[in-house]
Amino acid sequence: MPVPGPGYSITVRLEAPPSASAAGDMASAVGRVGGVITAFDVVESHNDRVIVDITCNAIGANHVTDITDALALLPGVKVRKISDRTFLIHLGGKLEIASKIPLRNRDDLSRAYTPGVARVCQAIAANPEDARRLTIKRNTVAVVTDGSAVLGLGNLGPEAALPVMEGKAVLFKKFAGVDAWPVCLDTQDTEEIIRAVELIAPVYGGINLEDIAAPRCFEIEARLREKLNIPVFHDDQHGTAIVVLAALRNALRVVGKEISDTKIAVCGVGAAGSAIIRLLLKQKPGDIIAVDVDGIVHPGREGMDPNLQWVADNTNSGQVTGSLHDALVGADVFIGVSAPNLFGAEQVATMASDAIVFALANPDPEIDPLEAQQHAAVVATGRSDYPNQINNVLAFPGVFRGLLDANAKTITDEMLVAAAGAIADVVAPERVNASFIVPSVFDTTVAPAVAEAVRKAAGSAVAG
Numbered sequence: 001m002p003v004p005g006p007g008y009s010i011t012v013r014l015e016a017p018p019s020a021s022a023a024g025d026m027a028s029a030v031g032r033v034g035g036v037i038t039a040f041d042v043v044e045s046h047n048d049r050v051i052v053d054i055t056c057n058a059i060g061a062n063h064v065t066d067i068t069d070a071l072a073l074l075p076g077v078k079v080r081k082i083s084d085r086t087f088l089i090h091l092g093g094k095l096e097i098a099s100k101i102p103l104r105n106r107d108d109l110s111r112a113y114t115p116g117v118a119r120v121c122q123a124i125a126a127n128p129e130d131a132r133r134l135t136i137k138r139n140t141v142a143v144v145t146d147g148s149a150v151l152g153l154g155n156l157g158p159e160a161a162l163p164v165m166e167g168k169a170v171l172f173k174k175f176a177g178v179d180a181w182p183v184c185l186d187t188q189d190t191e192e193i194i195r196a197v198e199l200i201a202p203v204y205g206g207i208n209l210e211d212i213a214a215p216r217c218f219e220i221e222a223r224l225r226e227k228l229n230i231p232v233f234h235d236d237q238h239g240t241a242i243v244v245l246a247a248l249r250n251a252l253r254v255v256g257k258e259i260s261d262t263k264i265a266v267c268g269v270g271a272a273g274s275a276i277i278r279l280l281l282k283q284k285p286g287d288i289i290a291v292d293v294d295g296i297v298h299p300g301r302e303g304m305d306p307n308l309q310w311v312a313d314n315t316n317s318g319q320v321t322g323s324l325h326d327a328l329v330g331a332d333v334f335i336g337v338s339a340p341n342l343f344g345a346e347q348v349a350t351m352a353s354d355a356i357v358f359a360l361a362n363p364d365p366e367i368d369p370l371e372a373q374q375h376a377a378v379v380a381t382g383r384s385d386y387p388n389q390i391n392n393v394l395a396f397p398g399v400f401r402g403l404l405d406a407n408a409k410t411i412t413d414e415m416l417v418a419a420a421g422a423i424a425d426v427v428a429p430e431r432v433n434a435s436f437i438v439p440s441v442f443d444t445t446v447a448p449a450v451a452e453a454v455r456k457a458a459g460s461a462v463a464g
C-alpha cells in the first residue's frame, strides 16, 4: 500500500487566525487525512492573522486535494497557494556549467582563450591522446538516451527524458566527481543513434547509455563498443547486474548457500534481466531459469530474438517449460526485473528453504515484500521505503570514476564482477544480515571502493 513520501512533497501557504490552537488544528487536519508534516514555518505575522507554510509528504494528486480540503474547512483558514516541491527543484533544470579557471584580466583571457589556446589545439592535433590530458575529456561522460524507456514510464521522448538524465548527471558528480552531461537524441532509429554517439564521442571519456528500450539497446551498445575507443556502458543493463550480483553474494552469505548450488529464477529478460543473467553465468550458478511475458525461456520456444535465443542456449539445463510459477518451484533465488504483482506468498512457499527474493520491478514489485517475507529468508526491492534497496547509484558513479582514472578504452565483464565484489565487501561480514545485504546509497566509501576495483581490473585488462 502506498505511503506518503518525499517524492510527492507539497508546501501549502495558508492564512490562519493567530490563536494559540490554530497550529495544532492545522496539524491535526493534515494528520487526519494521512498527510505527513515535515515543516511548519510562519512566513508573516500580524495582530489579526498569520501566514504559514505547511510542508508535508503526500501520496499523489488526489491526496493533495484531500489535505488542502481538510485545511480549508478549518474556521478562519484560507488556502492561498500550493507548491509541489518536486517541481520547484526542477525549475530551470538541475545543472550548470562552472569554469575551473579565473578570468580576471586580459592576461588570463589570453591563456584561457585566444591566442594562447591555439598552441594547445596544435598540441592535440599533433598528438590526439593529449585530449585526455588537456581537455574536459578526461573527466566527462555523456549520458545518452533516446527517451524510449524512461524509468518505468515507457516511451516519453527525448525532452521528457531530460529531467532523469540531469538527475543522473547530478549523481555522477555528487558520488564520484564525474562531469556528466545529458545527451537526449531526437531519434529512435538504431543507426542514427549509433552515428550520433560516434560523432559526439571526441568530447567524452565514456558513454553512459540510459533508458533506451530493449532489444534496440543491445545492438546499440555492442556496435558502439566496437566503434569507439572509450568505454560504453548501458546502465539499465550493467549497473543493475552489478548491484544484483553484489546483493546476491551477501544474501547467499546470510542463508549459507554457495552460488554453485543454487537454482535461480530470473523473471524479465529485457535490458536488466539479460545483463543480470549474463553476469550471473560468470559465477557458474547451479542453474538459471529465465522467464518472460511468454513464460519460461527454453531452446524449443518459437519466435525468439537473438537475445532470447542466447539466453535459451545458456540457461535452463533441464529444458523445463511452463510459467513463472513453475520456475519458482524449488528455486533458491528469485530475481524479478519484469512487471508488478506477478505472484504471492503461496508461490514463495514452493521455493527451496531459506529462499532469496529480489522483486525489483519499479515502482511496484513482482510481489509485495511483506508477502514475500512470510516465506523468504532475504527480500530486496528497488524501493527506498524497504530494507535492501537495489539501486544502480551504488555502481555507476564508481564504475565510471574507475574507468576514467584508468584511461580505459573499453569495459569488460571482469570489471563488472570486480565492481560487484567491491560493493558487497563494503558490508563487512559482521554487519551482513537479512536486512542489510547492500550498503546505503549514501555510504561515501562505496564509489571509491568500486572505482579502485574497476581501476585494478582495467589495469590487469591492459596488462593481460
Ligand SMILES: NC(=O)c1ccc[n+]([C@@H]2O[C@H](COP(=O)([O-])OP(=O)(O)OC[C@H]3O[C@@H](n4cnc5c(N)ncnc54)[C@H](O)[C@@H]3O)[C@@H](O)[C@H]2O)c1
Pocket: 149, 151, 152, 213, 214, 236, 240, 267, 268, 269, 270, 271, 272, 273, 291, 292, 293, 294, 324, 336, 337, 338, 339, 342, 360, 361, 362, 363, 381, 382, 383, 390, 391, 392
Ligand atoms: N535497481 C532496480 O531496482 C532496477 C533496475 C533495472 C530495472 N528495474 C525494473 O525492472 C523492470 C524491467 O526493466 P527493464 O529495463 O529490463 O525492462 P524491459 O522492458 O527491457 O524488460 C521487461 C521484461 O519483463 C518481461 N515481462 C513483462 N511483463 C511480464 C510478466 N507479466 N511476466 C513475466 N515477464 C514479464 C518482458 O517480457 C521483458 O522480458 C522495470 O520495472 C524496472 O523499473 C529495477
